[in-house]
Amino acid sequence: MLIRPYGKEAILIEFDQLISPKIHQEVLKLYTFFKNQNIEGVRSLIPAYCSLTIVFDSSKVTIPQLKKQIESGKSELANLNRQRRIRIPLCYAPDFALDMEEVMQQTGLSASEIIALHTAQEYRVYMMGFVPGFAYLGKLDTALYCSRKKMPRQRVPSGAVAIAAFQTAVYPLSTPGGWQIIGNSPLPFLKGSIPPFSLFSIGDKVFFEAIDIEQYHQIKQLIKEDSFEWEQLYD
Protein backbone atom coordinates (compact mmCIF):
# COMPACT_ATOMS: atom_id res chain seq x y z
CA MET A 1 0.00 0.00 0.00
CA LEU A 2 1.31 3.37 -1.06
CA ILE A 3 0.13 6.65 0.44
CA ARG A 4 0.98 9.96 -1.17
CA PRO A 5 -0.26 13.52 -1.28
CA TYR A 6 -2.55 14.38 -4.16
CA GLY A 7 -2.38 18.17 -4.13
CA LYS A 8 -2.59 20.12 -0.88
CA GLU A 9 -5.85 18.72 0.39
CA ALA A 10 -6.11 15.12 -0.74
CA ILE A 11 -4.22 11.88 -0.31
CA LEU A 12 -4.19 8.92 -2.61
CA ILE A 13 -3.94 5.42 -1.17
CA GLU A 14 -2.87 2.91 -3.79
CA PHE A 15 -3.15 -0.86 -3.37
CA ASP A 16 -1.55 -3.35 -5.77
CA GLN A 17 -2.54 -1.98 -9.16
CA LEU A 18 -4.70 -4.89 -10.26
CA ILE A 19 -8.37 -5.39 -10.91
CA SER A 20 -9.31 -8.24 -8.61
CA PRO A 21 -12.00 -8.92 -6.03
CA LYS A 22 -9.31 -9.42 -3.39
CA ILE A 23 -7.66 -6.02 -3.91
CA HIS A 24 -11.03 -4.37 -4.26
CA GLN A 25 -12.10 -5.84 -0.94
CA GLU A 26 -9.17 -4.00 0.66
CA VAL A 27 -10.31 -0.73 -0.93
CA LEU A 28 -13.83 -1.37 0.27
CA LYS A 29 -12.74 -2.10 3.84
CA LEU A 30 -10.75 1.11 4.14
CA TYR A 31 -13.47 3.13 2.43
CA THR A 32 -16.12 1.70 4.79
CA PHE A 33 -13.89 2.41 7.78
CA PHE A 34 -13.52 6.08 6.82
CA LYS A 35 -17.19 6.37 5.90
CA ASN A 36 -18.21 5.07 9.35
CA GLN A 37 -15.55 6.96 11.31
CA ASN A 38 -16.80 10.38 10.26
CA ILE A 39 -13.43 11.93 10.95
CA GLU A 40 -13.53 15.68 11.30
CA GLY A 41 -11.99 17.37 8.29
CA VAL A 42 -12.50 14.42 5.92
CA ARG A 43 -14.64 15.92 3.18
CA SER A 44 -14.95 13.32 0.47
CA LEU A 45 -13.97 9.73 -0.34
CA ILE A 46 -13.33 8.48 -3.86
CA PRO A 47 -12.95 4.71 -3.94
CA ALA A 48 -11.93 3.09 -7.24
CA TYR A 49 -10.70 -0.32 -8.48
CA CYS A 50 -7.48 -0.36 -6.51
CA SER A 51 -7.23 3.05 -4.87
CA LEU A 52 -8.94 5.27 -2.36
CA THR A 53 -8.63 9.05 -2.45
CA ILE A 54 -9.42 11.08 0.64
CA VAL A 55 -10.19 14.77 0.22
CA PHE A 56 -9.68 16.70 3.43
CA ASP A 57 -9.72 20.16 4.94
CA SER A 58 -6.14 20.92 5.90
CA SER A 59 -7.26 23.35 8.60
CA LYS A 60 -8.96 20.48 10.45
CA VAL A 61 -6.86 17.38 9.86
CA THR A 62 -3.26 16.67 8.82
CA ILE A 63 -1.69 14.00 6.65
CA PRO A 64 0.07 12.31 9.62
CA GLN A 65 -3.28 12.14 11.45
CA LEU A 66 -4.90 10.57 8.41
CA LYS A 67 -2.05 8.09 8.10
CA LYS A 68 -2.65 7.03 11.68
CA GLN A 69 -6.33 6.47 10.89
CA ILE A 70 -5.40 4.41 7.84
CA GLU A 71 -3.22 2.21 10.07
CA SER A 72 -6.05 1.57 12.51
CA GLY A 73 -8.49 1.03 9.64
CA LYS A 74 -6.20 -1.64 8.24
CA SER A 75 -5.93 -3.50 11.51
CA GLU A 76 -9.68 -3.61 12.14
CA LEU A 77 -10.96 -6.88 10.81
CA ALA A 78 -14.26 -7.63 9.14
CA ASN A 79 -15.80 -4.28 9.88
CA LEU A 80 -17.46 -4.43 6.50
CA ASN A 81 -21.21 -4.04 6.29
CA ARG A 82 -22.86 -7.07 4.77
CA GLN A 83 -22.52 -6.70 1.03
CA ARG A 84 -25.82 -6.50 -0.78
CA ARG A 85 -26.76 -8.74 -3.66
CA ILE A 86 -29.00 -7.02 -6.20
CA ARG A 87 -31.01 -8.68 -8.95
CA ILE A 88 -31.45 -6.46 -12.01
CA PRO A 89 -34.26 -7.34 -14.45
CA LEU A 90 -32.98 -6.83 -17.96
CA CYS A 91 -34.70 -7.11 -21.33
CA TYR A 92 -32.47 -8.24 -24.20
CA ALA A 93 -35.19 -7.83 -26.86
CA PRO A 94 -33.91 -6.60 -30.25
CA ASP A 95 -35.59 -3.20 -29.74
CA PHE A 96 -33.25 -2.59 -26.82
CA ALA A 97 -30.16 -4.58 -27.85
CA LEU A 98 -28.92 -1.89 -30.23
CA ASP A 99 -25.45 -3.39 -30.68
CA MET A 100 -26.22 -7.12 -30.46
CA GLU A 101 -25.18 -7.63 -34.11
CA GLU A 102 -21.80 -6.02 -33.52
CA VAL A 103 -21.25 -8.00 -30.32
CA MET A 104 -22.16 -11.21 -32.16
CA GLN A 105 -19.62 -10.38 -34.84
CA GLN A 106 -16.88 -9.49 -32.38
CA THR A 107 -17.40 -12.49 -30.11
CA GLY A 108 -18.53 -15.08 -32.66
CA LEU A 109 -21.41 -16.02 -30.35
CA SER A 110 -25.15 -16.14 -30.98
CA ALA A 111 -27.51 -13.73 -29.20
CA SER A 112 -28.80 -16.47 -26.92
CA GLU A 113 -25.24 -17.49 -26.00
CA ILE A 114 -24.41 -13.86 -25.23
CA ILE A 115 -27.51 -13.53 -23.03
CA ALA A 116 -26.75 -16.81 -21.28
CA LEU A 117 -23.18 -15.74 -20.49
CA HIS A 118 -24.20 -12.25 -19.41
CA THR A 119 -26.82 -13.55 -16.96
CA ALA A 120 -24.75 -16.51 -15.75
CA GLN A 121 -22.47 -14.70 -13.37
CA GLU A 122 -22.42 -12.33 -10.46
CA TYR A 123 -20.71 -8.98 -10.89
CA ARG A 124 -19.14 -6.64 -8.41
CA VAL A 125 -19.57 -2.86 -8.36
CA TYR A 126 -15.92 -1.88 -8.62
CA MET A 127 -16.41 1.82 -8.97
CA MET A 128 -19.04 4.53 -9.36
CA GLY A 129 -18.23 7.23 -11.88
CA PHE A 130 -18.58 8.64 -15.36
CA VAL A 131 -21.97 10.12 -14.44
CA PRO A 132 -23.98 9.96 -11.19
CA GLY A 133 -25.22 6.45 -10.52
CA PHE A 134 -23.06 4.79 -13.21
CA ALA A 135 -21.59 1.57 -11.78
CA TYR A 136 -18.59 -0.14 -13.33
CA LEU A 137 -19.41 -3.86 -13.02
CA GLY A 138 -16.80 -6.56 -13.50
CA LYS A 139 -15.39 -8.77 -14.52
CA LEU A 140 -17.16 -9.91 -17.61
CA ASP A 141 -16.73 -13.46 -18.94
CA THR A 142 -13.73 -13.29 -21.30
CA ALA A 143 -15.84 -14.84 -24.08
CA LEU A 144 -17.86 -11.60 -24.10
CA TYR A 145 -14.92 -9.21 -24.42
CA CYS A 146 -15.45 -6.71 -27.19
CA SER A 147 -14.09 -3.27 -27.96
CA ARG A 148 -15.91 0.02 -27.56
CA LYS A 149 -17.77 1.46 -30.51
CA LYS A 150 -15.57 3.33 -32.99
CA MET A 151 -17.75 6.42 -32.61
CA PRO A 152 -19.56 6.93 -29.32
CA ARG A 153 -23.33 7.45 -29.46
CA GLN A 154 -24.48 11.01 -28.84
CA ARG A 155 -27.31 9.71 -26.70
CA VAL A 156 -27.49 6.32 -25.06
CA PRO A 157 -31.03 5.65 -23.79
CA SER A 158 -31.33 5.62 -20.01
CA GLY A 159 -31.46 2.09 -18.58
CA ALA A 160 -29.30 0.75 -21.43
CA VAL A 161 -27.10 -2.16 -20.39
CA ALA A 162 -23.80 -2.27 -22.20
CA ILE A 163 -20.48 -4.10 -22.30
CA ALA A 164 -16.93 -3.04 -23.14
CA ALA A 165 -13.70 -4.99 -22.58
CA PHE A 166 -13.93 -6.70 -19.17
CA GLN A 167 -16.79 -4.53 -17.92
CA THR A 168 -20.55 -4.18 -18.06
CA ALA A 169 -22.73 -1.31 -16.86
CA VAL A 170 -26.16 0.27 -16.85
CA TYR A 171 -26.50 3.84 -18.12
CA PRO A 172 -28.57 5.50 -15.38
CA LEU A 173 -29.21 8.58 -17.51
CA SER A 174 -29.35 9.40 -21.15
CA THR A 175 -25.77 10.42 -21.91
CA PRO A 176 -23.22 10.09 -24.67
CA GLY A 177 -21.49 6.72 -24.50
CA GLY A 178 -19.30 4.32 -26.43
CA TRP A 179 -20.07 0.92 -24.96
CA GLN A 180 -21.92 -1.85 -26.85
CA ILE A 181 -25.59 -1.93 -25.87
CA ILE A 182 -27.15 -5.36 -25.40
CA GLY A 183 -30.36 -4.60 -23.51
CA ASN A 184 -32.32 -2.28 -21.26
CA SER A 185 -33.50 -2.42 -17.67
CA PRO A 186 -36.84 -0.90 -16.64
CA LEU A 187 -35.45 0.27 -13.28
CA PRO A 188 -34.55 3.87 -12.48
CA PHE A 189 -30.93 3.72 -11.34
CA LEU A 190 -30.81 7.20 -9.99
CA LYS A 191 -33.59 8.05 -7.61
CA GLY A 192 -33.94 11.82 -7.74
CA SER A 193 -34.04 13.01 -4.18
CA ILE A 194 -34.66 9.78 -2.30
CA PRO A 195 -31.69 8.34 -0.40
CA PRO A 196 -29.58 6.46 -1.21
CA PHE A 197 -29.92 8.35 -4.54
CA SER A 198 -28.26 5.61 -6.51
CA LEU A 199 -29.51 2.03 -6.78
CA PHE A 200 -25.93 0.79 -6.72
CA SER A 201 -23.10 1.52 -4.38
CA ILE A 202 -19.51 0.37 -4.46
CA GLY A 203 -19.03 -3.23 -3.34
CA ASP A 204 -22.56 -4.38 -4.22
CA LYS A 205 -22.92 -7.77 -5.89
CA VAL A 206 -25.10 -7.61 -8.98
CA PHE A 207 -26.61 -10.15 -11.31
CA PHE A 208 -28.89 -9.78 -14.31
CA GLU A 209 -32.12 -11.64 -14.88
CA ALA A 210 -33.53 -11.83 -18.41
CA ILE A 211 -37.12 -10.64 -18.73
CA ASP A 212 -39.36 -10.38 -21.78
CA ILE A 213 -40.82 -7.20 -23.16
CA GLU A 214 -44.15 -7.75 -21.41
CA GLN A 215 -42.49 -8.04 -18.00
CA TYR A 216 -40.38 -4.99 -18.90
CA HIS A 217 -43.48 -2.85 -19.40
CA GLN A 218 -45.15 -4.31 -16.30
CA ILE A 219 -42.22 -3.24 -14.13
CA LYS A 220 -42.16 0.22 -15.76
CA GLN A 221 -45.86 0.59 -14.98
CA LEU A 222 -45.46 -0.52 -11.36
CA ILE A 223 -42.63 1.96 -10.87
CA LYS A 224 -44.73 4.71 -12.42
CA GLU A 225 -47.58 3.87 -10.02
CA ASP A 226 -45.09 3.78 -7.17
CA SER A 227 -46.19 0.24 -6.29
CA PHE A 228 -43.00 -1.59 -7.26
CA GLU A 229 -41.59 -3.65 -4.42
CA TRP A 230 -37.94 -2.75 -4.26
CA GLU A 231 -37.16 -5.38 -1.61
CA GLN A 232 -37.60 -8.16 -4.18
CA LEU A 233 -34.39 -6.97 -5.86
CA TYR A 234 -32.29 -7.76 -2.81
CA ASP A 235 -31.34 -11.21 -1.59
Place this chain on the structure above:
Amino acid sequence: MNGNNYMIKQNQLFIKVLKTGLYTTIQDEGRLGYQDLGIPQGGSLDRDSANLANWLVHNQSFNPVLEITMNGPTLQFEGSGQIALTGADISASINGVLVKMNETLLVKSKDVLKFAALKEGCRCYMAVGGTWQIDSWLNSCSAMPLQVIELTASSLLKKGQLIRIQTKGTEAVRRANASLVKQAIANVEVFEGPEFDRFSTAVKQQFFNQLYTMTNRFDRMGCLLAGEDALTVVPSEIISSALLPGTIQITNAGQPIIMMQDAPVTGGYNRIAVLDRSSLNVVAQMCRGQRIQFVLSKVS
Protein backbone atom coordinates in the same frame (compact mmCIF):
# COMPACT_ATOMS: atom_id res chain seq x y z
CA MET B 1 -48.22 45.71 -6.70
CA ASN B 2 -49.21 43.26 -9.41
CA GLY B 3 -46.79 41.76 -11.89
CA ASN B 4 -47.84 39.86 -14.96
CA ASN B 5 -48.69 36.46 -13.55
CA TYR B 6 -47.27 36.77 -10.10
CA MET B 7 -47.91 38.71 -6.95
CA ILE B 8 -44.94 40.41 -5.45
CA LYS B 9 -44.94 40.26 -1.71
CA GLN B 10 -42.76 42.39 0.46
CA ASN B 11 -39.14 41.32 0.62
CA GLN B 12 -39.38 39.35 -2.58
CA LEU B 13 -37.35 39.85 -5.68
CA PHE B 14 -38.14 38.09 -8.93
CA ILE B 15 -35.60 37.77 -11.68
CA LYS B 16 -37.12 37.10 -15.07
CA VAL B 17 -34.80 35.63 -17.68
CA LEU B 18 -35.38 37.53 -20.93
CA LYS B 19 -32.29 36.08 -22.60
CA THR B 20 -30.13 33.27 -21.24
CA GLY B 21 -26.71 34.26 -22.57
CA LEU B 22 -24.20 31.64 -23.70
CA TYR B 23 -24.20 29.42 -20.63
CA THR B 24 -25.64 30.80 -17.43
CA THR B 25 -26.07 28.50 -14.46
CA ILE B 26 -26.90 28.75 -10.80
CA GLN B 27 -23.98 27.55 -8.70
CA ASP B 28 -23.10 27.27 -5.04
CA GLU B 29 -20.36 25.36 -3.25
CA GLY B 30 -21.34 22.11 -4.95
CA ARG B 31 -21.62 18.51 -3.74
CA LEU B 32 -18.35 17.70 -2.04
CA GLY B 33 -18.88 14.42 -0.15
CA TYR B 34 -20.98 12.59 -2.77
CA GLN B 35 -18.12 11.57 -5.06
CA ASP B 36 -18.39 7.94 -3.90
CA LEU B 37 -21.72 7.85 -5.80
CA GLY B 38 -19.98 9.09 -8.92
CA ILE B 39 -21.27 12.62 -8.54
CA PRO B 40 -19.00 15.46 -9.65
CA GLN B 41 -18.16 18.10 -7.10
CA GLY B 42 -19.64 20.99 -9.09
CA GLY B 43 -19.94 24.50 -7.71
CA SER B 44 -18.66 27.90 -8.82
CA LEU B 45 -15.48 27.61 -10.89
CA ASP B 46 -13.95 30.85 -9.63
CA ARG B 47 -14.77 30.44 -5.97
CA ASP B 48 -13.01 33.66 -4.90
CA SER B 49 -15.21 35.76 -7.18
CA ALA B 50 -18.36 33.89 -6.12
CA ASN B 51 -17.53 34.38 -2.44
CA LEU B 52 -16.79 38.05 -2.99
CA ALA B 53 -20.14 38.55 -4.78
CA ASN B 54 -21.95 37.02 -1.82
CA TRP B 55 -19.99 39.13 0.64
CA LEU B 56 -20.92 42.32 -1.22
CA VAL B 57 -24.63 41.57 -0.68
CA HIS B 58 -24.15 40.40 2.93
CA ASN B 59 -24.79 36.73 2.11
CA GLN B 60 -22.81 33.82 3.46
CA SER B 61 -20.59 32.04 0.98
CA PHE B 62 -22.81 28.95 0.69
CA ASN B 63 -25.52 30.99 -1.04
CA PRO B 64 -26.15 30.49 -4.75
CA VAL B 65 -24.86 32.86 -7.41
CA LEU B 66 -25.36 33.11 -11.15
CA GLU B 67 -22.31 31.97 -13.08
CA ILE B 68 -22.32 33.89 -16.36
CA THR B 69 -20.02 32.66 -19.11
CA MET B 70 -18.55 35.16 -21.60
CA ASN B 71 -21.83 36.27 -23.10
CA GLY B 72 -24.29 37.46 -20.49
CA PRO B 73 -28.03 37.05 -20.06
CA THR B 74 -30.68 39.77 -20.03
CA LEU B 75 -32.54 39.84 -16.74
CA GLN B 76 -35.53 41.85 -15.59
CA PHE B 77 -36.24 42.48 -11.93
CA GLU B 78 -39.58 42.71 -10.14
CA GLY B 79 -39.54 43.89 -6.56
CA SER B 80 -36.42 45.43 -5.11
CA GLY B 81 -33.16 44.12 -3.78
CA GLN B 82 -29.39 44.24 -3.81
CA ILE B 83 -27.11 42.51 -6.28
CA ALA B 84 -23.37 42.45 -6.96
CA LEU B 85 -21.26 41.48 -9.96
CA THR B 86 -17.72 40.11 -9.68
CA GLY B 87 -15.23 38.18 -11.81
CA ALA B 88 -15.26 38.75 -15.56
CA ASP B 89 -16.18 42.22 -16.77
CA ILE B 90 -18.89 41.75 -19.40
CA SER B 91 -19.90 45.43 -19.64
CA ALA B 92 -22.97 45.08 -17.45
CA SER B 93 -25.58 47.82 -17.55
CA ILE B 94 -28.89 48.48 -15.82
CA ASN B 95 -31.45 50.28 -17.98
CA GLY B 96 -28.64 51.16 -20.39
CA VAL B 97 -26.33 52.71 -17.79
CA LEU B 98 -23.04 50.89 -17.17
CA VAL B 99 -22.74 49.64 -13.59
CA LYS B 100 -19.73 49.03 -11.39
CA MET B 101 -18.22 45.66 -10.72
CA ASN B 102 -17.35 44.63 -7.15
CA GLU B 103 -19.87 46.89 -5.50
CA THR B 104 -23.35 46.44 -3.99
CA LEU B 105 -25.98 47.59 -6.51
CA LEU B 106 -29.62 48.40 -5.88
CA VAL B 107 -32.25 47.05 -8.27
CA LYS B 108 -35.98 47.82 -8.42
CA SER B 109 -39.03 46.75 -10.41
CA LYS B 110 -38.72 46.91 -14.20
CA ASP B 111 -34.93 47.34 -14.09
CA VAL B 112 -33.25 45.44 -16.89
CA LEU B 113 -29.72 44.11 -16.46
CA LYS B 114 -27.87 43.52 -19.72
CA PHE B 115 -24.38 42.49 -20.64
CA ALA B 116 -22.35 43.47 -23.71
CA ALA B 117 -18.68 43.06 -24.68
CA LEU B 118 -16.44 40.75 -22.68
CA LYS B 119 -13.61 43.01 -21.51
CA GLU B 120 -11.64 40.68 -19.29
CA GLY B 121 -11.96 37.26 -17.71
CA CYS B 122 -14.36 34.52 -18.70
CA ARG B 123 -16.96 34.12 -15.95
CA CYS B 124 -18.93 36.78 -14.13
CA TYR B 125 -20.71 36.05 -10.85
CA MET B 126 -23.93 37.69 -9.76
CA ALA B 127 -25.05 37.44 -6.15
CA VAL B 128 -28.42 38.60 -4.84
CA GLY B 129 -28.91 39.53 -1.19
CA GLY B 130 -31.28 37.09 0.52
CA THR B 131 -32.42 33.50 0.22
CA TRP B 132 -32.88 31.93 -3.22
CA GLN B 133 -36.06 29.87 -3.59
CA ILE B 134 -34.55 27.22 -5.79
CA ASP B 135 -34.64 23.42 -5.94
CA SER B 136 -31.60 21.66 -4.65
CA TRP B 137 -30.33 18.10 -4.98
CA LEU B 138 -27.90 16.58 -2.47
CA ASN B 139 -27.62 19.86 -0.55
CA SER B 140 -26.69 21.91 -3.56
CA CYS B 141 -28.51 23.76 -6.30
CA SER B 142 -25.48 23.72 -8.62
CA ALA B 143 -26.45 22.77 -12.14
CA MET B 144 -25.33 19.25 -12.97
CA PRO B 145 -23.25 18.80 -16.13
CA LEU B 146 -25.16 18.79 -19.42
CA GLN B 147 -26.23 15.20 -19.51
CA VAL B 148 -27.99 15.07 -16.17
CA ILE B 149 -29.55 18.47 -16.10
CA GLU B 150 -32.99 17.04 -15.30
CA LEU B 151 -31.93 16.64 -11.68
CA THR B 152 -31.35 20.36 -11.32
CA ALA B 153 -33.63 21.62 -14.07
CA SER B 154 -34.02 25.16 -12.78
CA SER B 155 -30.29 25.74 -12.35
CA LEU B 156 -29.53 26.01 -16.07
CA LEU B 157 -31.16 29.29 -17.04
CA LYS B 158 -33.95 29.13 -19.58
CA LYS B 159 -35.73 31.92 -21.39
CA GLY B 160 -38.82 33.03 -19.52
CA GLN B 161 -37.75 31.44 -16.25
CA LEU B 162 -38.48 33.23 -12.99
CA ILE B 163 -36.10 33.07 -10.07
CA ARG B 164 -37.50 34.10 -6.71
CA ILE B 165 -35.39 35.48 -3.90
CA GLN B 166 -36.53 36.22 -0.39
CA THR B 167 -34.70 39.48 0.29
CA LYS B 168 -33.74 40.81 3.68
CA GLY B 169 -34.08 44.55 3.38
CA THR B 170 -31.44 47.07 2.36
CA GLU B 171 -27.98 46.56 3.81
CA ALA B 172 -24.95 48.85 3.74
CA VAL B 173 -23.24 49.20 0.38
CA ARG B 174 -19.94 47.33 0.20
CA ARG B 175 -17.09 47.77 -2.24
CA ALA B 176 -14.00 45.69 -2.93
CA ASN B 177 -10.79 46.17 -4.85
CA ALA B 178 -10.73 42.96 -6.78
CA SER B 179 -8.87 42.38 -9.98
CA LEU B 180 -8.35 39.33 -12.10
CA VAL B 181 -4.86 38.16 -12.98
CA LYS B 182 -3.75 40.46 -15.78
CA GLN B 183 -0.34 39.14 -16.86
CA ALA B 184 -0.01 38.16 -20.51
CA ILE B 185 1.13 34.78 -19.26
CA ALA B 186 -0.53 33.36 -16.14
CA ASN B 187 1.80 31.58 -13.75
CA VAL B 188 -0.11 28.54 -12.57
CA GLU B 189 1.17 26.85 -9.45
CA VAL B 190 0.94 23.05 -9.48
CA PHE B 191 1.94 20.13 -7.26
CA GLU B 192 3.20 16.76 -8.42
CA GLY B 193 0.39 14.50 -9.57
CA PRO B 194 0.16 10.79 -8.70
CA GLU B 195 1.87 9.68 -11.93
CA PHE B 196 4.47 12.51 -11.96
CA ASP B 197 7.35 10.06 -11.72
CA ARG B 198 6.09 7.98 -14.61
CA PHE B 199 7.07 10.80 -16.94
CA SER B 200 10.68 11.02 -18.08
CA THR B 201 12.84 13.93 -16.93
CA ALA B 202 12.83 15.29 -20.48
CA VAL B 203 9.03 15.27 -20.64
CA LYS B 204 8.75 16.92 -17.22
CA GLN B 205 11.22 19.62 -18.31
CA GLN B 206 9.24 20.20 -21.47
CA PHE B 207 6.02 20.45 -19.45
CA PHE B 208 7.42 23.15 -17.19
CA ASN B 209 9.52 24.99 -19.76
CA GLN B 210 7.08 25.52 -22.57
CA LEU B 211 4.06 27.80 -22.65
CA TYR B 212 0.56 26.40 -22.91
CA THR B 213 -2.40 27.99 -24.64
CA MET B 214 -6.07 27.49 -23.83
CA THR B 215 -7.75 25.77 -26.80
CA ASN B 216 -11.41 26.27 -27.71
CA ARG B 217 -12.28 23.36 -25.45
CA PHE B 218 -12.70 24.97 -22.06
CA ASP B 219 -15.84 24.34 -20.09
CA ARG B 220 -16.99 23.36 -16.63
CA MET B 221 -15.68 19.83 -17.08
CA GLY B 222 -12.19 20.58 -18.29
CA CYS B 223 -9.77 22.75 -20.25
CA LEU B 224 -7.71 21.24 -23.05
CA LEU B 225 -4.35 22.97 -23.49
CA ALA B 226 -2.01 23.11 -26.46
CA GLY B 227 1.75 23.41 -26.02
CA GLU B 228 4.30 24.57 -28.56
CA ASP B 229 5.05 20.87 -28.93
CA ALA B 230 3.01 17.91 -27.75
CA LEU B 231 4.71 15.97 -24.96
CA THR B 232 6.40 12.90 -26.36
CA VAL B 233 4.69 10.37 -24.14
CA VAL B 234 4.46 6.64 -24.57
CA PRO B 235 0.71 5.98 -24.71
CA SER B 236 -0.25 4.36 -21.43
CA GLU B 237 -3.19 4.37 -19.10
CA ILE B 238 -3.74 3.69 -15.45
CA ILE B 239 -6.50 1.68 -13.83
CA SER B 240 -9.19 4.33 -13.35
CA SER B 241 -8.59 6.37 -10.21
CA ALA B 242 -9.76 9.65 -8.69
CA LEU B 243 -9.78 12.95 -10.52
CA LEU B 244 -10.08 16.16 -8.53
CA PRO B 245 -10.90 19.66 -9.73
CA GLY B 246 -7.42 20.83 -10.73
CA THR B 247 -5.97 17.46 -11.74
CA ILE B 248 -3.95 17.71 -14.96
CA GLN B 249 -4.18 14.59 -17.09
CA ILE B 250 -1.91 14.03 -20.08
CA THR B 251 -3.76 12.44 -22.99
CA ASN B 252 -2.08 9.81 -25.11
CA ALA B 253 -1.59 12.53 -27.73
CA GLY B 254 0.59 14.38 -25.18
CA GLN B 255 -1.86 17.21 -24.47
CA PRO B 256 -2.73 18.35 -20.95
CA ILE B 257 -6.33 18.62 -19.76
CA ILE B 258 -7.07 20.52 -16.56
CA MET B 259 -10.07 18.95 -14.86
CA MET B 260 -12.60 21.49 -13.59
CA GLN B 261 -15.45 21.26 -11.04
CA ASP B 262 -17.84 19.24 -13.24
CA ALA B 263 -15.23 16.66 -14.32
CA PRO B 264 -16.03 12.97 -13.84
CA VAL B 265 -14.82 11.68 -10.48
CA THR B 266 -12.44 9.13 -12.00
CA GLY B 267 -10.32 8.82 -15.11
CA GLY B 268 -7.64 6.71 -16.74
CA TYR B 269 -4.99 9.06 -18.15
CA ASN B 270 -1.74 9.73 -16.33
CA ARG B 271 -2.06 12.57 -13.84
CA ILE B 272 1.07 14.67 -14.12
CA ALA B 273 0.14 17.50 -11.75
CA VAL B 274 -2.55 19.07 -9.58
CA LEU B 275 -3.42 22.74 -9.45
CA ASP B 276 -3.64 24.63 -6.23
CA ARG B 277 -7.18 25.86 -5.47
CA SER B 278 -6.16 29.50 -6.06
CA SER B 279 -4.73 28.59 -9.48
CA LEU B 280 -8.03 26.95 -10.36
CA ASN B 281 -9.70 30.33 -9.84
CA VAL B 282 -7.21 31.85 -12.28
CA VAL B 283 -7.83 29.18 -14.94
CA ALA B 284 -11.59 29.62 -14.52
CA GLN B 285 -11.17 33.18 -15.80
CA MET B 286 -9.19 32.27 -18.92
CA CYS B 287 -10.51 31.99 -22.46
CA ARG B 288 -9.21 30.53 -25.70
CA GLY B 289 -5.77 31.78 -26.68
CA GLN B 290 -4.65 32.82 -23.21
CA ARG B 291 -1.32 31.48 -22.07
CA ILE B 292 -0.19 29.50 -19.06
CA GLN B 293 3.21 28.76 -17.56
CA PHE B 294 3.17 25.90 -15.07
CA VAL B 295 5.30 26.35 -11.97
CA LEU B 296 6.07 23.39 -9.71
CA SER B 297 5.48 23.70 -5.96
CA LYS B 298 6.04 21.20 -3.20
CA VAL B 299 3.37 20.10 -0.77
CA SER B 300 4.77 21.24 2.58
